[in-house]
Amino acid sequence: MDQRLAELVEELTTSGEPRLEPGRMKELKKICKSSEEQVSQAHHLLLTRLREEHAEMRFSAFQVVQELFARSHHFRTLLIANFQEFLELTVGIDHEQPLPPPKEVAQKLRRAAIKAVQEWHEKYGEAYKQLSLGYHFLKQNKKVDFQDVHARTVAERRREEEKQKRLENIYKEKVKRAEKEMEEMSQEIADTLTEMENCFQLLMPDPFNFGVNEIDPELSKQTSANEARPASPLSSQGELYPSSLGCMDDEQPCCSKDILPVSQCVAADGNKEVDEKPEQEELDGGTGSDIPFSGPALDDDDYQTFVRNHGLVSHKYTLDLEISTDIKVQENEDNTAIINSVMDAHKLLRNKFWPSVQSWIQLLTRAGINDDRLRCAIELKNKLETAMKKYKEIDISFKARKRKVMKASDEDDDDEDEDEFVEVPEKEGYEPHIPDHLRKEYGLEPQSPSKAPVAKASMGAAPLRSRPPLKGSEDELDPTCAAATLKLLRDKLPKLPSPHTSESATSETANLEDPDSKRRKLEERAKAPLMPFGLDLHYWGEDQPSAGKILKFTSEHRFWAPSEVEEEVENKEITEMLKTRYITFAGKFEPVKHKCRAPMPDGRLCERQDRIKCPFHGKIIPRDDSGIPVNAEDRAREEKMKFEKQAAQPEWRDPEFMREVEAATGLDLGSSKSNGKGQKKKGKKQKYPNLTDLKQQANTSRSRLEKKVFNKGAMKRVMKAMNRVDQRKHEKFANQFNYALN
């Protein structure tokens, strides 16, 4: 009976199932019922099972314990007499002795155990002092919350706390570092941002300036609605327009005039065709000229004349202005510098500041810091974001960027310059005369008088010029106007022709001289290889008379003189050295394109891409799709090999057959042995096949590597090798004190 009991306990606890098998349990209970001795025996067996370092085993044993605890007083006294150990093994109250893996089962075990302790305490707590003590201990000292589903003990919590603390420390350090970084970098960021902002200002009007325009439709609507006071809204409108446009005009440097003006789609209200142009022009005129249009108090008369002057029927128009948000900036030579700096700044923002700010925020949020630092970082991030968004919105269309190679100021180089680049005179600053066919290149609209009024006259150089002369002259009087600059330049131009144009002129003439030789040179250059500069090139075509000569001075000793010495020795090698060049020829790497493609036992083809020889299948030979060699002789050789292999193993030992025989007879005939390593491992019988294999879980690549690397033999070998190296050093540098010492 004892034996049966042991068997039962073993079977029950090694099943690995979350539930006990009722049949066996019943049998066990029956045995235990028979006598107290059996009960104590069972208790002993179960306790040894509980001590196993395997959570599944413990869990099953615990379930059996639970069953018996509810039934036998004797079992209860036995268990409670050693309740501390029981709690240690099931609840894990000792934090130096946590529950064994697998983790999920351990969790389950703890939860079940705590629940059981509570139930037991309710039922038997009064009778068994130790039980209630244990319950109170769990409740008060280990702070087990019996309502808590997770049922974490203090030990576990402490472990977690320690982990948390460690993490916190790391974070603290990181935050400190980030803070420092932030301090250092924020200034830089601010500088870059202001730089970018300024560049934007230069490139295009601030979008907030457009806001004034956006108000307009509303105002005009008001106009239509409020007929009683027709003048004031219009006047205000009139006031607004010039001011807004004027401010745009005045503030923008000339480069901003290249922006396509905010396209204003005019939608007429109803079917009244409103010609906006004249008004627009008028307004334009107002900006540049001194037409007094901005008077705040326009009386009725003026208003009437205004309406009449413009051929308007009435003033009941609604002007809907749509401001397209896609602003395009075309790069041209005027704004290259600005765009360059914008681009640089943007690149800096995107590549350097953005990621670092991002990482700060991440770090700060992870560290749970919620104060000025985080706010500051977020602010920075927002600023960066807006700047980057703006940059994207501007949508600069770049010229194809050419890398200008700095050349030495040789004449040859000049020549090259001319060859490589098409004749384009360098342009810097303002160019007064742009030929029509080139206008497009400059990002200017063709100079067509018909379109001129459509294009907003306030922008762009061309329309400016197309203006009637009277207005132009007026413009020129205004020093802030682009026209003034233009005039200034025009005045200066005849006196000092720009150096660039003159240069281009000369080069052009040089070019014209020998187009033939130039072409030849070009062809030659295409053929010639590119070589790094060397001594041979340095002395190219020169004869070096003194090269390779070694001068030996005669001894000036008073009486001691060496035997006859040739004063000059010519060393051929050195002379040669000045004229030779070593070119290493390493060949070119060619990736292997073929595969081994030998058939493998699992039916696939070998995927290895070795150049000549596959380590598994020998020399690589051409094979067809099914892995059979293409050449007949190869095929024959392979056949032969196979045959030989089979011959080495007698036919009756065919592994398939052997396995069958073994299965039938139950004898080990050694089929697994002859069948390689893979089978051998499987042959090893597991003790408890139903339980989770803990060793399997521990069998990670790391542990395997560890086994290899920290293998005693390997360590010894490495030690020996290192000692040998050391030894050699000692022999070599024995006379040096630091080697002599150790």
Next chain:
Amino acid sequence: MLGLMAARQAGLDDPARLRRAERTRRVLSLELNKDRDVERIHGSGINTLDIEPVEGRYMLSGGSDGVIVLYDLENLSRKPSYTCKAFFSVGRSHPDVHKFSVETVQWYPHDTGIFTSSSFDKTLKIWDTNTLQPADIFHFEGTVYSHHMSPVATKHCLIAVGTKSPKVQLCDLKSGSSSHILQGHRQEVLAVSWSPRHEYVLATGSADGRVKLWDVRRASGCLSTLDQYNGEKSKASSETANTAHNGRVNGLCYTNDGLHLLTIGTDDRMRLWNSSTGENTLVNYGKVCNESRKGLKFAISCGCNPEFVFVPYGSTIAVYTVFTGELITMLRGHYSTVNCCVFQPHFQELYSGSKDCNILAWIPAPREPVPDDISEKSLPQQCVNPAYEDAWSSSDDEG
């Protein structure tokens, strides 16, 4: 027992014999009893316990959070089950509470009107029990590990204090000042104990592994230093010469007659010394697990035939016979390290305090209520508590 009583009545036996036999029996049957409980007041580990020697009724306990609690042990309710009530406590809200862990509490040996307590906050306080105010406070330079008042002194009123400094201080209650300093130890003094036989003899144990016996009337030096090898130079390496233990000595206890001294050290050993000659009696107690870094309080029974010693042993209490070193039993009940135990001589009860905040009362098991002549049938009825019954289901298939 009946036989003993008869012999006692007939005058055949020594009058003390019955008493001794019964006491021994009771001590041997000490167990955790469900009928006796001690109120849970302490929120942290219990470092020290003391029962007043006059009536044996009141017990003091000192916790590691500085709290001192006074319990009434006497069961006046005439019911078997009794929970020891706390009379009062010096809680955290008390203005004069110890700031740090209380290491030792002791009653004034002759009266319950005074008790003393010493703590890691470097003070020794003399309390008036009735008003619960400190009557006097002694300040020291180091943390106080232990103090003791002589139970038999009539001519002096000295408290020996072992602190972090290697000097043993003697505080005079009469003058309210530290009167003496005993120099000789090299490291902190973890345990002090007055002899219950000679009022001027003091034993001190220190972290340097030495146990010294002093006569406090002699200022020049100690009486003797206990040597674990009894002076046999061959066995003692130069380092361990004149040491009582190879580790720190953190527990001292005289037997009740004062003839022997028990010491316990962190080398997991307990040694019994002849207190008059300073000789190691070489009683082998085996390994006595002791990981405490502070003083350890253990107790010796009183009036039994072989005397017993109760020693904290991890989370259990080991019971040894003093003179033969035989391990009688392990009292299992605490869930954490036991710090102290104290023996109540009148009813042969043992109280133990542990780090798990519990004070457990170990009560002698009542005599078996089953004389031989009671029939088997009446047995089940004796099981009053249904929890003690088995609950096997009746049908065979159910099991």
